[in-house]
Amino acid sequence: MGGIFSKYPGFGKVVRRAIDIVLPPRCLSCGEPVATVGQLCGPCWTGAEFISEPYCRCCGLPLDYDVGPGAVCGECARRAPAFHQARSALRYEGTGRSLVLALKHGDRTETVPALAAWMVRTAGDLIEKGDLVVPVPLHRRRLFDRRFNQSALLAAEIGKLTGTEVGARTLVRRRPTPPQKGLSRQARFRNLQGAISVRDSDRARIVDRRAVLVDDVMTTGATAENCARTLLRAGCREVNVLTVTRVVRQDAGVI
Numbered sequence: 001m002g003g004i005f006s007k008y009p010g011f012g013k014v015v016r017r018a019i020d021i022v023l024p025p026r027c028l029s030c031g032e033p034v035a036t037v038g039q040l041c042g043p044c045w046t047g048a049e050f051i052s053e054p055y056c057r058c059c060g061l062p063l064d065y066d067v068g069p070g071a072v073c074g075e076c077a078r079r080a081p082a083f084h085q086a087r088s089a090l091r092y093e094g095t096g097r098s099l100v101l102a103l104k105h106g107d108r109t110e111t112v113p114a115l116a117a118w119m120v121r122t123a124g125d126l127i128e129k130g131d132l133v134v135p136v137p138l139h140r141r142r143l144f145d146r147r148f149n150q151s152a153l154l155a156a157e158i159g160k161l162t163g164t165e166v167g168a169r170t171l172v173r174r175r176p177t178p179p180q181k182g183l184s185r186q187a188r189f190r191n192l193q194g195a196i197s198v199r200d201s202d203r204a205r206i207v208d209r210r211a212v213l214v215d216d217v218m219t220t221g222a223t224a225e226n227c228a229r230t231l232l233r234a235g236c237r238e239v240n241v242l243t244v245t246r247v248v249r250q251d252a253g254v255i
């Protein structure tokens with residue numbers, strides 16, 4: 001397959017166009033037919049809860065009341081996270097949750113361009129030229145099971161959209177970590193202790209540089225915190241976090 005695609009560069013495009021004609025565009029979330037590629041159907045659009053202000057200036061958690069610019073949530077007020085700011089496009093509920101699960105467990109990688117575009121829009125000036133976009137790593141065993149790292153796909157697309165460099169393998173997972181599901185915040189931190197590190201060959205490129213950490217969902221922030229600390233310890237100047245979704249209610253069905 002790769003052979004013919006590389007021999008005739010236009011071939012892939014022709015095949016894709018032919019597939020588009022045969023298979024009508026589908027809703028990114030539920031798969032129902034829609035008018036154009038990269039869209040949500042009406043009901044899924046209605047069920048998509050995009051995060052808007054007011055939210056915590058630091059971790060991006062939606063706040064119940066608008067208490068003015070610079071407001072932080074209780075958690076960040078108690079203890080500021082290692083990362084500078086975190087933002088997420090959608091709540092991990094309804095359509096946001098379906099989209100993440102479809103990508104992660106349903107191999108719906110065709111949703112990546114739309115998800116990345118929403119993330120870039122959400123990021124605003126959180127991404128600047130010169131930043132290094134870094135995906136949260138998967139352990140190679142899980143990568144083998146799943147065949148792709150959804151965060152790496154999102155990071156690659158964000159890099160393309162913003163013209164920023166992507167450190168696809170800057171962070172590595174040295175050991176597999178048991179699933180975080182059902183663990184308390186403290187247990188999640190312990191679970192990740194020492195699991196993630198900076199690849200030796202990437203050390204030079206992160207020194208005194210800003211990094212944007214990319215993931216599909218932010219739950220308690222334990223993974224983001226762990227990755228941010230790792231990057232900062234290795235010399236990163238500042239770490240910001242960008243995720244597709246954010247768990248807002250702890251009963252939202254954590255994966």
Ligand SMILES: [Zn+2]
Pocket residue numbers: 027028029030031032040041042043044045
């Ligand atoms: Zn739909």
Ligand SMILES: [Zn+2]
Pocket residue numbers: 056057058059060061072073074075076077
């Ligand atoms: Zn916060």
